[in-house]
Each structure stands twice: as structure tokens, then as C-alpha cells.
Amino acid sequence: MASSTSAPRKVVIIGGGFAGLECARKLANDERFEVTLIDRTNHHLFQPLLYQVATASLAAPDIARSIRQILENARNVTVLMDQVKSISPEEKTVSGASGSTYHFDYLLLAAGAKTGFFGNDHWEDNSLGLKSLSDAQDIRRKILSNLERAELTTDYAEREKLMTIAIVGGGPTGVELAGACADLIHRSLKSNFRRIDTSKLRLILIENSPKILEHYDADQSDYAKSRLTTLGVEVWNGMMVTDVLPGKLEFKDGSHLNSRAIIWAAGIAASPLTKHLGVETDRAGRIKPNLDLSIPGNPNIFVAGDLTNMRDKDDQFVPGVAPAATQMGAHIAKLLKEELRLETTKFADRKHDLRPLFKYTDKGMMAIIGKNHAIVKAGSIKLHGFIAWIAWLLIHILFLIGFRNKLSVLLGWAYSYIVNKPEARIIVHPPAFDSINPVLKSVDQSRPQSS
Numbered sequence: 001m002a003s004s005t006s007a008p009r010k011v012v013i014i015g016g017g018f019a020g021l022e023c024a025r026k027l028a029n030d031e032r033f034e035v036t037l038i039d040r041t042n043h044h045l046f047q048p049l050l051y052q053v054a055t056a057s058l059a060a061p062d063i064a065r066s067i068r069q070i071l072e073n074a075r076n077v078t079v080l081m082d083q084v085k086s087i088s089p090e091e092k093t094v095s096g097a098s099g100s101t102y103h104f105d106y107l108l109l110a111a112g113a114k115t116g117f118f119g120n121d122h123w124e125d126n127s128l129g130l131k132s133l134s135d136a137q138d139i140r141r142k143i144l145s146n147l148e149r150a151e152l153t154t155d156y157a158e159r160e161k162l163m164t165i166a167i168v169g170g171g172p173t174g175v176e177l178a179g180a181c182a183d184l185i186h187r188s189l190k191s192n193f194r195r196i197d198t199s200k201l202r203l204i205l206i207e208n209s210p211k212i213l214e215h216y217d218a219d220q221s222d223y224a225k226s227r228l229t230t231l232g233v234e235v236w237n238g239m240m241v242t243d244v245l246p247g248k249l250e251f252k253d254g255s256h257l258n259s260r261a262i263i264w265a266a267g268i269a270a271s272p273l274t275k276h277l278g279v280e281t282d283r284a285g286r287i288k289p290n291l292d293l294s295i296p297g298n299p300n301i302f303v304a305g306d307l308t309n310m311r312d313k314d315d316q317f318v319p320g321v322a323p324a325a326t327q328m329g330a331h332i333a334k335l336l337k338e339e340l341r342l343e344t345t346k347f348a349d350r351k352h353d354l355r356p357l358f359k360y361t362d363k364g365m366m367a368i369i370g371k372n373h374a375i376v377k378a379g380s381i382k383l384h385g386f387i388a389w390i391a392w393l394l395i396h397i398l399f400l401i402g403f404r405n406k407l408s409v410l411l412g413w414a415y416s417y418i419v420n421k422p423e424a425r426i427i428v429h430p431p432a433f434d435s436i437n438p439v440l441k442s443v444d445q446s447r448p449q450s451s
């Protein structure tokens with residue numbers, strides 16, 4: 001039986017996303033634990049607003065916050081920026097790219113997921129994903145640079161490719177991105193160019209299944225599709241991508257689409273670190289943990305968030321969303337505290353059997369479809385249109401207040417968002433001019449005929 005004077009337990013948390021950060025927060029200042037949180041970045045990222053960085057409505061720092069700063073008052077938590085390369089469950093160690101080794105009594109692997117390409121590695125080279133801040137900045141740079149190149153080129157075929165944006169994947173990420181792209185191009189930038197007509201830009205959302213937003217009811221999915229169509233987005237259902245080549249998508253029906261901006265929002269793959277735990281994973285590399293969130297065969301290693309695939313103790317599916325990750329992180333912290341308490345009681349030998357089991361509380365889901373329109377599904381409540389958009393705005397403003405310390409900065413964003421003036425449209429790292437447009441002809445100063 002451990003006494004109250006035992007050395008603090010070493011808890012290593014890999015990942016400062018929603019799951020890892022919540023676990024660290026809940027263990028903060030509990031001297032029974034010595035927590036080390038390792039993340040390869042120095043910031044916690046609010047991924048639900050990534051598409052706004054990609055479409056120039058928000059700047060990168062607006063949706064990220066230093067993990068060190070968030071945990072500055074947690075005396076027992078050490079934050080380290082390192083990329084974890086391997087985990088040894090037997091030796092109870094984690095190794096980082098820095099060459100450091102971290103020992104643990106308890107490990108939480110919460111390294112999230114990355115964009116998944118169904119094993120087609122070259123698709124990744126020929127498209128852009130949306131998972132990190134640099135992904136979002138790459139998409140923004142691509143969209144804005146392509147418009148600049150289209151304004152320059154006199155080659156009509158090339159201009160057409162530059163003015164075609166293909167988004168693959170009709171889930172929430174693809175739908176929200178398509179709506180925001182349409183707002184950016186057809187509203188905010190519409191009077192910014194002189195040679196090209198931005199209303200001619202083709203924005204195409206490609207989805208393999210017959211409906212977009214498949215986790216929503218059919219009427220909400222239909223609403224989203226008709227909103228996107230009104231915004232000028234072509235929604236292609238039932239189109240299966242068979243190859244992603246440089247500047248070209250190929251489909252199962254033999255057709256193809258040329259585009260200089262292919263965005264891939266059609267799949268995720270769990271962090272490759274799941275492979276180090278020696279347990280079974282699904283096709284996306286995700287782990288099915290025990291109901292207490294420990295991994296099969298090892299009660300001291302836990303997994304949480306996007307790299308899990310599980311049903312909770314009531315057999316309810318746990319989706320890959322931020323509230324689920326947060327709840328998992330909180331559950332593990334609570335479990336660890338209770339376990340240490342039990343060690344000082346006569347139930348010490350049964351501490352693993354007495355662990356609480358994870359229960360997911362579904363807080364509903366929402367997706368925004370361009371400005372002023374959204375859909376919300378929360379239990380039996382279903383909303384769409386402006387009222388749903390107001391609900392979306394309020395919830396995200398509440399989240400962002402936690403991120404951005406200054407209310408004035410937040411109000412600045414709200415103002416430019418509402419009046420359609422995205423402020424973050426500067427191209428900081430333009431592509432090299434000699435390589436971006438090999439077909440570039442000498443510049444014709446006159447305005448082109450409409451093509």
C-alpha cells in the first residue's frame with residue numbers, strides 16, 4: 001500500500017491538443033503527480049477554426065495559444081517541445097527527436113491524427129491537407145497565389161486550372177472550407193482583380209457518397225448542399241477519386257478534373273505512434289482502448305482523442321471531435337487521482353477493477369456553410385440557417401475568448417468577419433516566380449477577353 005509520502009508518480013502526456021491539455025489541466029497542482037507534457041509544437045491549436053486561417057479570415061496566432069502559457073500556473077507540469085519518435089511500453093520510456101528519454105509510471109498518448117490518404121503516399125505530395133497551422137497557411141498561400149498567377153498569365157488553359165479549386169471530402173471540414181472559400185472569392189475579393197473575373201472561378205466539392213455531411217440528417221445535408229450551390233460551389237456527389245496527380249484528379253468513371261489547387265479533406269490517419277504500443281489498430285491506425293481508456297494488456301498506458309476508435313460504456317459511438325477528446329483527457333485525470341486515493345485504502349489490490357469507465361456526453365454538432373448560414377444537430381434539436389449561424393458564432397466567440405486574451409482583438413475579428421473584409425490575406429512567403437508558372441507568357445498589359 002502506497003503511503004501519502006510516496007514519490008510523485010511520473011505522468012508523461014504526448015500531445016498538447018484537446019485530450020492531452022485537458023488531462024494536464026486536471027492534474028495541475030496535485031503534488032502526487034509529476035507531469036511532463038510533450039508536444040512537437042509550442043502551441044495548442046483550435047482546429048475547428050483552421051478553415052478560417054486557410055481562407056484569410058483569421059491569422060494563425062488567433063487560433064493557437066502557447067501551451068507553456070496555458071499551463072504557467074501548473075507547478076507540477078513541465079512542458080517540453082520535442083517530437084516523440086518512439087515508445088517502449090516494456091521499459092516505460094518515451095524517446096524524443098531531441099535525443100531525450102522520458103520515464104513514466106503512467107503514459108497518455110494523445111498525439112491526435114493527421115490527414116489520411118488511404119495508403120496512397122503520392123496523393124499527399126499532390127494535394128494540400130488541413131490539419132495544422134502550416135497546412136492552413138499553405139492553403140491560403142495557394143489560393144491567393146493562384147489568383148495572382150491567373151491575373152498574370154495570358155495562357156487561357158492555364159488560367160482555367162489556376163481558377164479551379166477542388167476540395168475532396170464532403171464532411172464538415174470540406175463543407176466549411178468550401179463555404180468559406182466561396183465567401184472569400186465571390187464576396188471579399190470580387191472587386192480586387194482587373195484582368196480576371198473572380199466570379200468565373202470554379203469551386204468544386206467532391207464527395208464519393210450520395211450525400212455530403214453524412215452524420216447529419218438528410219434534410220440538413222440537403223440544406224447544406226443547396227446553400228453551397230447558392231454560394232457558387234459545384235457539389236459533385238458519387239465521384240470516387242482514383243488518383244491525385246500534379247494538377248489533376250482522376251475519377252472512377254474515367255473522367256478527370258484539372259486544378260492547380262487540390263485540397264484533400266477526405267480522411268484521417270492516427271498518429272503513427274499508435275504502432276509502438278503493440279496493440280491492434282484499425283485501418284486508420286486507431287486503437288480501441290478498454291472502457292477505462294487504458295490499452296489492452298497495459299493498465300498504465302492510456303490513449304485518448306482522435307487516435308481512438310471506440311464505443312463508450314453505454315455502447316455509444318465516440319466521434320473524433322474536440323469535446324470527446326476533452327472528456328477523455330478529463331476522465332483519465334480523474335481515474336489517476338482516484339487510483340492513488342485507493343492505494344491508501346484497503347481496496348488497493350482492486351484498484352484496476354474499480355476504475356471508472358468512460359461515458360461520452362454528446363453535446364451535438366454544428367457546421368457553418370458560408371457566412372450567415374449553419375446547421376446544428378443536438379439531440380432532438382435541429383436548427384439551420386441564420387439562427388444556427390448565430391449559435392455557431394456565440395459558441396466560437398466564447399471559445400476564442402479563452403484563446404485571445406484581448407477582447408478588443410476578438411471584436412476586431414468579429415467586425416471584419418461580419419463585414420466581409422478578411423484581414424489576413426497577405427502572402428508572406430510567395431512561391432518562386434521562375435518556377436510557379438512555367439507556361440507564363442510575356443505579360444499582356446491589356447485586360448483579357450472573358451474566357
Ligand SMILES: Cc1cc2nc3c(=O)[nH]c(=O)nc-3n(C[C@H](O)[C@H](O)[C@H](O)COP(=O)(O)OP(=O)(O)OC[C@H]3O[C@@H](n4cnc5c(N)ncnc54)[C@H](O)[C@@H]3O)c2cc1C
Binds near residue numbers: 307
Ligand atoms: C479542419 C478541422 C476542423 C474541425 N472542426 C471541428 C469542429 O467544428 N468541432 C469539433 O468538435 N471538432 C472539430 N475537429 C476535430 C477536432 O479538432 C479533433 O477531434 C481534436 O483536435 C482531437 O483532439 P486530440 O487531442 O485527439 O488531438 P489534437 O488536437 O490533434 O492534438 C494532438 C497534439 O499532439 C501533438 N503531436 C502529434 N504527434 C506528436 C509527436 N510525435 N510528438 C509530440 N507531439 C505530437 C500535436 O502537435 C498536437 O498538438 C476539426 C478538425 C479539423 C482538422
